[in-house]
Amino acid sequence: MWGNNPQTKDEIVTATTSMVIKCLTEKPVVYTPYRLSLAERKVVKQITTELLQNGIIRESRSPYASPILLVKKKDGTPRLCVDFRALNQITKKERYPLPLIEDHLDRLGGYSFFTTLDLSSGFYQVPMSDESIEKTAFVTPDGHFEFTRMPFGLANAPAVFQRLMNAVLGDLRFEVALVYVDDIIIPSKTVREGLEKLKVILERLREHDLTLKLSKCSFLQSSIEYLGREISSSGVRPGSNKTKAILDMPPPRSIKQVRQFLGLAGYFRKFVQNFASITQPLTKLLKSNCPWQWDDEQQNAVDQIKRALVTRPVLMIFDPTLPTEVHTDASKVGLGGVLLQVDTEHKKRAVAYYSRQNSALEQRYHSYELETLAVLESLRHFRVYLVGIKFKLVTDCSAIRSTAVKKDIIPRVGRWWMELQDYNFDIEYRPGSRMSHVDCLSRNPPVVKSINNVINITEADWLQAAQLQDEELLRIRGMLESKKCDPSTKSYFEHYTLRDGKLHRKVDNGCKWVVPRANRWQICKLCHDDIGHFGLEKTLAKIKENYWFAGMRQFVKKYVEACLNCLYYKAPTARKPGLLHPIQKVEEKEHSIARNCRRIHEIHDYRTCTKHKSKISNPGLGRRNKHFWSPRAVATPRANGQCERFNRTILSSLAAMNGGCEDTKWDTHVKAVQRGLNGTIHKTLGTTPAEVLFGCKPRSVAESILLSELQEELDRTDLTTLRKQVEDRVATDQAVQKTRFDARRGKARDYQTGDLVTVVKTDFPATGESRKLLPKFKGPYRITAKLPNDRYAVSRVSEKYRRCPTVVSVDKLKPWITMKDLVSIAIAQ
Structure with missing residues (x-):
């Protein structure tokens, strides 16, 4: 479990994962060795010999050859580093996310003891995949070697190691320990709890053949350095090593030193209230046309940054119910x-x-x-x-x-x-x-x-303080502290208990903190906003791990529904609402037609399925005629389904008939395609649309010459009988389509006029960038009218955005829940 120097090839190699390098090109990276002094060559030979003995590298015949250089460690001893920059440029980058440092720090509140574990040469405990070993080859003045274990300097190494540690800890992450690459921290409220958690983590590391470096581990400390910060039971502060480096740093004397100072100070930007303005005298020195000048203005900026780091304010938690x-x-x-x-x-x-x-x-x-x-x-x-x-x-x-x-x-x-x-x-x-x-x-x-x-308080502090300010909880605490159990108070003793001065609720799986009415927002924020904006069930399960309050499901449900980020960025996962509404049967004297026009003016007769088309010379015609038609819902092709379906047939036919000619010649084939569609058998009708319209089968010019008038007379059809048969076939087909469609849909929400909603976003900028992280909804919009067939007219709430109402299908809407709704629920409970 503990080790500082690997002794054998298999002692500290994990079998959980391996490092794979995928390149964008098959051309190998080839460099000649950098020149080294005689003393440096001796050091390199000594280091490579040790790595060979430990099985970390082996001699190579690879076509790859990256150069090496020597750098000094903090203690002054030399370290061999391979220059993998050229290899990294052709490496396909992995996008496995590293944990957010701020998320880690937020999870450490309320603990009194901290244990940190550091893996011994962590990267060297991950083996290279067989096909990737040759790509790590490097050259020295005395040889050609390649790594059998994951070296430092590879572009994907941190991601691979983070994936390994996430897999190793598995369900212990967040609950027992936190891990950032090879830094593991185990927070605990008591020494006993810390030892129990440490035992679990050590057993898990042993299962995966991972070893630790004892000299870099610390156990059950009340204050530690972690990720550049000082962690203690009182909160999180900038790490003393970092702040000491800033306070002891002499004033910059060159542009390079100014950049270095700003880079180090910028690490603590969050802790400095007015960082941007304070550093302005320094950043202006970085401009190419600004002469070097160091006077009181620049010195005061440096001094202010130093003071701000040691006297930073701590921000309170936001409460939407407060002014x-x-x-x-x-x-x-x-x-x-x-x-x-x-x-x-x-x-x-x-x-x-x-x-x-x-x-x-x-x-x-x-x-x-x-x-x-x-x-x-x-x-x-x-x-x-x-x-x-x-x-x-x-x-x-x-x-x-x-x-x-x-x-x-x-x-x-x-x-x-x-x-x-x-x-x-x-x-x-x-x-x-x-x-x-x-x-x-x-x-x-x-x-x-x-x-x-402004003062800093931990999660346990503010929750305990909040309990002491809640009248209902104070009454329950008084009953428990009196220890007088009678029939009127028996239920309180059965369901509540006091532990460490905090009121707990007894539930099936233990005791949970009782959350006061005024602090439910903070708990929901911790368990929803701060860990990934998950849905109701995951958020509720996370809250139930440590907390309890009355009406929890209803409150959390409304909180998740009111989450602004979820409203805008998350698509619904349930069945889409809204059923299919087929075109209703029309009377003999009436006609219902569908129209679609942009470059081709297409009219579709629902009764006979005939198509009438012509090229539009002026594309504005389609927009000017909109006042004479009933507009369909936006981004809902099924609202004009027959036209949309035949568009695919029309385009494929025009493309085939155009046969690679100039794009401007396609309109010469529109009439032919129209005749073909109207003169061929329609699957639903069982005959041709033209026959349903005119009562006889359409003929080409050649057929009209060859066939006699008698034959033409015989071909005439009883139009009334035919149309009745067609209506029956269409009704049957519509019923089948509706059954198939409705099986995949859910019941539509009944919005009322005046309701606030968000609308699915379709107007993405044509920048060529990925849309995966862009908002999926926009709003808020207000329902201005209820329309037939699960459609609504909506308009922007803002006066500045108000235009003609937009028609939207119900499956493109989500309800807009405000924090006021959440407040009303809390008051009602």
Whole structure:
């Protein structure tokens, strides 16, 4: 289990996975060895000899040959590194995701002890696949070798190792331990729990033949360094090693040193309230036309960053039921915004900060434009919190208040203001003297004291504090603490218990934390928003692992339905709603026809299935005639199904008859295709459409000459009888199609006029980029009318977007659930 140096070829090689290199080309990478000094050659020979003895490399006859170089480790000892850059350029990249560091850090709240495990030469414990070994070949001045185990420097190595660790831990991930590549952390609330979890992890590693480096492991520490941060029971802070490096760093003396300082400081961007504006004096030195100048402005920027890292504020958790405000400000340097909420003590506390620098073009904007841009960018940044609730927008620009009613505004501001219509807010003007807390985000004054009052609390802390503020839970706690059980309180003793000062609910699989009414949103956010936006059942199962509250299923169901990201980005997985509505039978004196036109004007008679076509010389005809027709639902081909189906036949026939001629000649074949469709037997009708229409079989010119008039008379059909037979066949076919279609569909939701919905998104930009991560729905829209056959007329909620209503089929809609609906459920419970 523990090892620092591999002794045999098989001792620390796992059989769980192997490293496979897939190349985009078969041309091998070939380089000559880099030149080395005599002393360096001796070091290389010593290292390769050791690797050969340990079975990590072997001598090679591969056509591949990557060069090597020597680099120094932190302790000053040399390390042999293979320059795989050329190989990586032709390697097919894997897209296996590494865990999000912030997600890991969020999961570590509420624990008191931490154990970290580090694998011994982790990459070397993964074998290379047989077909990929030759691609890792490298050359030294004294030989040609190849890796039998996964080396450092390969493009896909981190992804392969992360996949390995995910497979090794399996169901233990998140529940027992977290893993980032080869760094494993085991959080626990007690020493006993930590030892039990450690035993489980060690047994799992042993099963997969993975070894650890004891000197790099730490056990049951109250404070540790993990992923560059300092983790403790009180929360997460920047790691002391990183902050010490910044505080001890001398002032930059060159452009290169400025870049290095910004790169290191940028690692902690989240912990610095006004990072963009503070670093502006430094970033402007990186411009090619800016001369080097280091004075008090640059030195103050460096000092402010250092102070901010050790005195950072901690943000409170967002609660959609609390009064919400967004404060914005702008300057020539940058834009800034703060999202605040008024807590139960009527104090304003920060939830999130936003800041960024202005571009060269934006710096030339008028102050009114900059202030409007600050509002737009801040609301974009805080969108996930603000959409669906009403909030107050506070700005020191009085002109913004009149923008909503102005008729003549510049186009740029007009475009921005149209986007702001998705939000529901009231504007409050506040003079700049009262906006210094936001002004520091767009400029660089000292941090105001009021924001520094925000304190950090763990998940266990805020849940326990919330229980102490809930009257119903306080009443239950009082009963349990009194230990007086009588018939009136017996049920409380049967269902509730106190552990470590927290109220728990007794359930079948143990005891779970009781969540106060006001804190259900936070729990749903932790178990839905922060772990992948999964559906109702997975979210509910995750919550039930640790928490309990009354009416959980109904509340979580509404929360998932109201999730803005899920509304926009997730397609429904259940059966599509809406049944098939065949064209109804028409009377003899009536006709029902379908029309489709863009380049060909096509008219389809539903009664006889005859087609009439002509080329449209002016494509605008199709749009101008829309007022004389009943429009079908958007993105719903079945609404004009017969025309859409025959389009495929028409196109294939035109392509075959055109036979590779110029694209402009296809219209000469339209009449021939029309005659062919009307003169051939239709499967549903059992005869030709022309015969149903005219009462006789259509003939070509040649047939008319050869056949006598007597034969023509014999060919005439009893039209009434024929059409009755056709109607029966069509009705039978429609019934079969409806049964087949409805078997795959669900019951349609009955929307009412005035309901808010989202509509499936079809207007994707033609950029050639993948659409997989783009929104699948847009909105909100409002139902303006109910139409027959599961169709609705909808229009945008915003006044700026209102046009003629759009007709949409029910399977293209999703209900828009607001947080207000969620609040009403919580109050009712």
